[in-house]
Amino acid sequence: ARARLDGGRAKESLEAARAATRLDPSYVFPIALEAAASMELRRPADALAAAERALALDAYDTACANIRGLALARLYRRDASEEGLRAALARDPESPTSHAALGHTLLLQNRPKEAAVHFREALRLDPTNQFAREGLMHTLRSRVVLYRVLLWWIGFCHRMPGWVIVAAIVGSFFVPRMLASLSQSTPALAPIVEPARILFLAFVVLTWAGTSLFNGLLLATSDGRLLLGRAERVFGAFSLLSIAVALGAFAASWWAAPSVGETLGRAAVVGLFLLLPISIAADSWASPQRRPIALGALVLLVSLGV
Numbered sequence: 001a002r003a004r005l006d007g008g009r010a011k012e013s014l015e016a017a018r019a020a021t022r023l024d025p026s027y028v029f030p031i032a033l034e035a036a037a038s039m040e041l042r043r044p045a046d047a048l049a050a051a052e053r054a055l056a057l058d059a060y061d062t063a064c065a066n067i068r069g070l071a072l073a074r075l076y077r078r079d080a081s082e083e084g085l086r087a088a089l090a091r092d093p094e095s096p097t098s099h100a101a102l103g104h105t106l107l108l109q110n111r112p113k114e115a116a117v118h119f120r121e122a123l124r125l126d127p128t129n130q131f132a133r134e135g136l137m138h139t140l141r142s143r144v145v146l147y148r149v150l151l152w153w154i155g156f157c158h159r160m161p162g163w164v165i166v167a168a169i170v171g172s173f174f175v176p177r178m179l180a181s182l183s184q185s186t187p188a189l190a191p192i193v194e195p196a197r198i199l200f201l202a203f204v205v206l207t208w209a210g211t212s213l214f215n216g217l218l219l220a221t222s223d224g225r226l227l228l229g230r231a232e233r234v235f236g237a238f239s240l241l242s243i244a245v246a247l248g249a250f251a252a253s254w255w256a257a258p259s260v261g262e263t264l265g266r267a268a269v270v271g272l273f274l275l276l277p278i279s280i281a282a283d284s285w286a287s288p289q290r291r292p293i294a295l296g297a298l299v300l301l302v303s304l305g306v
Contacts, residue, residue: 028064038050039070051065066095073104110148112142112148115135123136144214213279215236242275244271245274
C-alpha cells in the first residue's frame, strides 16, 4: 500500500491498505495509509472516517492527526481542523508535516499571512518538504486578490463530486456562446452582457492555467525565484508570453483596419488558447511517467493554435 501510494496509484493503495486492515484491524499503519489514499482520491469524508478509526487506536499518531485536520478542512469544518492540528503541534512542535497541514488549513480560511509562517517553519525543519513548498507558493500567489478567488474555486472543486466538475467544464464552453447570442439578439443588453462574457472567459482560462500564469508573475519576486523550480520558471515565462500576445493583439485589433483587426482578434484567441497546453505540460512535468503525454498534448495543441 505504501509503495503504490508513493507511485501515484492511490486506488490500488487503498485496496491494499484495506486488505491489510482486514488481516489486523488493530494495526494503525494501514488505516493511516487508507486515510492518505482517500485524500489522494479526493474523498475527504472517507479519509476522515479512516483517520478517526486510527486515532481511536492511537490518539497520539501525528500522521493521522494531520490527515484528519486536512480532511476536516476539505469538508469546510475549518474550526475543528485548526483546533485538531494545533493540538497535534502542541504534542510535536517539530513536525514539519503538521506545520504544513495547519498552513493549508489557514490558507483555506483566507489567512495567507498566518499560513506563510507555518509553511516557512515547515521548510526550516525540512527544506525538502514539497507539501510546505506548494503551500508557500500559494500564499505568495494569493497576494493577488484574483488568485484568492481562484483558490476558493479550486477548494470548491476538491469537495464536489466528479459529475459537478464535468458539468462546470461543459458549461464553460456553452455559456460564452449563449451570452454572445443574447448580446446580438438584444443590442440594448450588450453593454452589460459583453463585459460579463469577457469576465467569464477570463475566469475559465484562469481555472485551467492560473497556477502556471501566476508562477510567471512570481518570477518578479525574490521569494518566487527562490522557490520555483526550473520547469516552473520556464512554463511560467511561456504563460506570460502567451497572455502578452493575447492582450497585445486584442488591444491592436481596436485600432487596426477591419481586415487586419479580424486577424489580430484571432491571434488574441490563440494566445489565450495556448495557455491550456502550457498549463497541462506544467502540471504533468513533475511526474516522469506523464511527461511524454504532456509533451504530446503540448505539441498537438500548439500546432492547432498555429
